[in-house]
Amino acid sequence: MEVIGIVGPTSSGKSYIAHNLARELRKLGIESEIISCDSVQVYKYFDVGTDKVPSEFRREFNYHCLDILEPNEGRFSAGKFRKMFDEIVLRLVREGKVGILVGGTGLYYKAVKVGIFEGP
Numbered sequence: 189m190e191v192i193g194i195v196g197p198t199s200s201g202k203s204y205i206a207h208n209l210a211r212e213l214r215k216l217g218i219e220s221e222i223i224s225c226d227s228v229q230v231y232k233y234f235d236v237g238t239d240k241v242p243s244e245f246r247r248e249f250n251y252h253c254l255d256i257l258e259p260n261e262g263r264f265s266a267g268k269f270r271k272m273f274d275e276i277v278l279r280l281v282r283e284g285k286v287g288i289l290v291g292g293t294g295l296y297y298k299a300v301k302v303g304i305f306e307g308p
Contacts, residue, residue, distance in 0.1 A: 190277055191287040195225065195297050203241045206290035210249050218286055221250040223276055225291030225300070230264045231257050252276050266299040273300050 194206050210220045224230070228238045232255045240254060253272060257264060273289075280287045289300065 190281055191223075191289050191300075192220075193225075193297065193301075194288065194290045195294075196292060198292055199239065200292075202290050202292065203239065203245075206288045207241060207245050207249065210288060213286060219284070220286040220288050221252065221276070221280060222288045222290060223273060224251060224253040225269070225289050225293055225296045226253075227264065227269075227293040227296060229254050229291070230269075231255070231259050233259060266295045267304055269296045270299040270304055 192209065194202050194209070196202055206222050210222060213220050226238060228234050229240055230253055234240075241251065245251070246254070253269065277287050289297070291297070
């Protein structure tokens with residue numbers, strides 16, 4: 189198993205489920221890292237409306253795709269997300285870890301699950 193997906197509607201507790209799953213996996217001797225699948229959480233300072241996980245969670249496990257861009261740095265796309273996701277998962281597989289994909293941005297999830305049309 190390379191990636192476990194936890195997706196669903198806003199405010200359904202996905203991030204807390206993912207974090208607790210990572211804790212349970214660790215008890216079984218399985219290390220994991222969490223990949224945010226949220227189109228707004230990639231931006232720094234957008235904390236209130238996105239319900240980002242608390243900093244103590246981030247100290248316990250590696251979280252990816254959180255706070256990676258300044259709000260004025262431009263757009264982040266499903267294509268960029270897919271590229272980052274693929275790089276993260278390849279590293280996790282090499283290290284024998286499990287990825288936990290968590291979030292509610294359906295387009296990003298679809299980009300991972302189904303793929304993206306490569307246009308000219």
